[in-house]
Amino acid sequence: MDIHSQAKHFSSQRPQSVHRNDVATLVELATTIRESGGLPALVTSEEGRREAGRVTEYCVGGPSANPRTAAHVRIALPGVRFTAAEPDSLLPFVVGGRAFRRRPGEEQFALLARVRPAASAAPVFILAGQTALDNLGAARYLMANWRRLRKTYGKRNFCLVLGLREPSTFGADHVHLVADVSASAFTAIAGAPGPDHERRHEPETAGAALDSSHHD
Numbered sequence: 001m002d003i004h005s006q007a008k009h010f011s012s013q014r015p016q017s018v019h020r021n022d023v024a025t026l027v028e029l030a031t032t033i034r035e036s037g038g039l040p041a042l043v044t045s046e047e048g049r050r051e052a053g054r055v056t057e058y059c060v061g062g063p064s065a066n067p068r069t070a071a072h073v074r075i076a077l078p079g080v081r082f083t084a085a086e087p088d089s090l091l092p093f094v095v096g097g098r099a100f101r102r103r104p105g106e107e108q109f110a111l112l113a114r115v116r117p118a119a120s121a122a123p124v125f126i127l128a129g130q131t132a133l134d135n136l137g138a139a140r141y142l143m144a145n146w147r148r149l150r151k152t153y154g155k156r157n158f159c160l161v162l163g164l165r166e167p168s169t170f171g172a173d174h175v176h177l178v179a180d181v182s183a184s185a186f187t188a189i190a191g192a193p194g195p196d197h198e199r200r201h202e203p204e205t206a207g208a209a210l211d212s213s214h215h216d
Contacts, residue, residue, distance in 0.1 A: 053121025096184030105168030159185035
């Protein structure tokens with residue numbers, strides 16, 4: 001069974017509210033999972049208290065909207081920092097020492113990562129965009145490029161920064177790879193606080209293995 005741990009609508013006061021672009025993201029992921037022989041299960045951020053690594057998980061939304069994303073980033077991606085979401089902010093995230101700031105409507109970014117809680121565990125795919133539209137772009141990129149990702153990275157973990165070009169005109173259709181930031185993402189930022197257990201399972205640099213039956 002595959003889990004979608006989804007983000008709530010950031011601007012909504014209703015805990016079960018989901019942005020329409022995140023709904024589209026979940027539909028695309030669920031369709032692909034079913035076509036691969038999997039059985040998708042939708043789990044909201046409010047219901048996300050499930051053990052990681054038992055089933056393949058797709059965690060949609062940034063840390064401000066999805067507490068499960070925040071937990072995965074803290075534990076598995078010590079070199080990544082997201083800023084607090086505020087109205088009209090550029091919503092930058094930092095990988096290593098490099099900041100990715102959106103230019104609203106012109107270029108926006110998403111983080112796409114694959115990690116494992118342990119070497120023998122099922123993978124977690126993190127799709128953390130600066131907006132819900134960027135989450136959708138990350139999902140489309142993953143679905144369209146999984147064969148190339150498998151060929152490039154094998155079974156190693158990976159962390160990529162994706163960019164959406166002219167999203168105000170093209171939506172989530174024009175998504176490109178900005179950078180492979182795996183080396184920086186899996187390395188703790190010097191001087192940054194964090195519990196020792198955050199680096200207990202240091203992942204191999206880079207990688208996603210996805211086959212015809214399911215995403216490893």
